[in-house]
Amino acid sequence: MASSRTTDRTTIRTVAADAGVSVAAVSKVLRNAYGVSDELRARVETSIARLGYRPRAAARAMRGQTDTIGVLLADIRNPFFSDIMDGVHSALERTKYQSLVGISQSALSIELALVDAMTDRPMDGLILVAPRMVAADVTVTALRSPTVLIGHHEPQATLFDTVNDNDRLGAQLVVEHLVATGRSDIAFLSLEIDDPINALVTSQREIGYRAAMAENGLSAHVDIVRAGQSSRETQAAARRMLKSGERPEAIFCWTDFVALEVLSVARELGLSVPEDVAVVGYDNTSYCDLAQNDLTSVDQSGHTLGLQAARLLIERIKGRISPEHFVVTPRLVARGSSRPRT
Amino acid sequence: MASSRTTDRTTIRTVAADAGVSVAAVSKVLRNAYGVSDELRARVETSIARLGYRPRAAARAMRGQTDTIGVLLADIRNPFFSDIMDGVHSALERTKYQSLVGISQSALSIELALVDAMTDRPMDGLILVAPRMVAADVTVTALRSPTVLIGHHEPQATLFDTVNDNDRLGAQLVVEHLVATGRSDIAFLSLEIDDPINALVTSQREIGYRAAMAENGLSAHVDIVRAGQSSRETQAAARRMLKSGERPEAIFCWTDFVALEVLSVARELGLSVPEDVAVVGYDNTSYCDLAQNDLTSVDQSGHTLGLQAARLLIERIKGRISPEHFVVTPRLVARGSSRPRT
DNA sequence: GCATGGGCGTAGACCGTTCTACATAGCACC
């Protein structure tokens, strides 16, 4: 079966024979290692080009590097993750590294399986985006291969790097903005998670929200609603919040994606935004700027996060041991969905 | 450097020693190959569990399978591709296969590099989603590993399978719907591509659009505008179309993602949808259903496409040689953005 | 003239699996 496929691929041995040198010499050229004369290099490169030779990553992986980094994404639907990937790609552009992505669908079990799969592959390093796993699991992973986390607060960690937005501050900016525009009854629509840990961005935003409400003397108004990932659950939660007798004056959503659903439900219920209810998102994804959404949001530059993570990872692959924890400062981008009421 | 990381991983030899059997025996158990007694299997499995052994994919790749399939996505931003990935994941759920994704950012050069990287990895098979490459390149790829294409029309191909929507029909449905709702000046906003080929979904939709316009005696109104991927280019094109003296009565966009931008521009220009201009998308992604978009679109069930592709790929990996070409029939989902004018 | 050392290239072990070819045991049958 599939026997027609064994095309007798050209290997390093073929190249060596063609160039009339040893296998080791070809390997040296490939890795541009020390001890190769210009003449030998030229000869080998000519043969490589003529034969169209490509080293097999699998064989390479057994002893050396694979020049591949693995990215674990929780959720491909959230457009914010596209921004992160853009950043990763631009950091990798001029390097020898390529990225391969695993999608965990926000399920812890899949996440763990994927990390295992990637370490078995193996990859030279891993970028985990918004992972759900607990510190112990991250540690195990980091011991096996260089690791950088995005969107996971573990500022004391020494075995891996982290790249984060200051999520507490971001939430505070939102609350302050809403207060400044005349709202005080501000609810937070967060994400429901089985075993929430403080490292999660949603937890951090909840903390920031609580703190800011307290600072503004609004502790009595604190209202955190948590809904699952799915559109159905999100809409149901939004509907409950907007229909209830004491509808909040503003809903702050943990991510833009959710805020768009809230806007939709509000419109369906005949409510006007921002008159009847203000809506604010988080991440400042490209959807916020569309006129039909006109959504106030918090910018944390996914591009920068991805870029930094990739940079740090490469440093770590190259041997850095000391941990680095990069934090970007969020910035509120006010749009129509939170304009002061007239 | 990173020497602390060499944790002396347990290998198949460790397991063999622990269970008191040969390496080959362990390998047999792992692959559940023929010629293993229940007693031996039990013994080996106990050792595997006790040692927490995991076979390394890289070593495995050198002779056998890797149980990994590669998916090449053109663009992670387009939410339609999320639907496809959902389908792929559900097909793979109960199998031993895992998927790893490469993102080409709609660039032909990256696409080719990624396909090479994946074949070198190697993967057991490849799913290429909306690839730009020409038939010759696909053929080369298919000769190296089992391949299924999604969103690439090559119905005669024998070396690989394809999974497609009937894009011509989809475009026809749109034109007919718009005609039925009283429009005749219907423009098509398509995608600009350097070297367009007929196999692309955009080309197919253009063909369907032209044909349907002709059938309805509207050939004089045929107007195909092509814009690049970026939001900036899309908006610029939309602005030109909507501002011009002879603004069309309807704009049919090649994908939802673009239609959302058009809705935004229309609103910015103070035009009302669908009164001043009707807008229709393609793919029926989840954004269409949001009240602020309320976008008419064509459903081609990305979930089904992904599911079928994964199924076909596994069949092919298992030895099927004869080509299969799966085609789904699109369905128009009418919403507010194309309601008849009152 | 001879030891020294740096530059260059090579031989061959090694990485962790798979898989073919073969050895052995047990059993049925004559």
Next chain:
DNA sequence: GGTGCTATGTAGAACGGTCTACGCCCATGC
């Protein structure tokens, strides 16, 4: 008791790279 067959387990050669250890050559210094 010998023969043939099946069922089970094993030895060892792949797979295609990397990388260490070493040898050769030539220039240099004394």
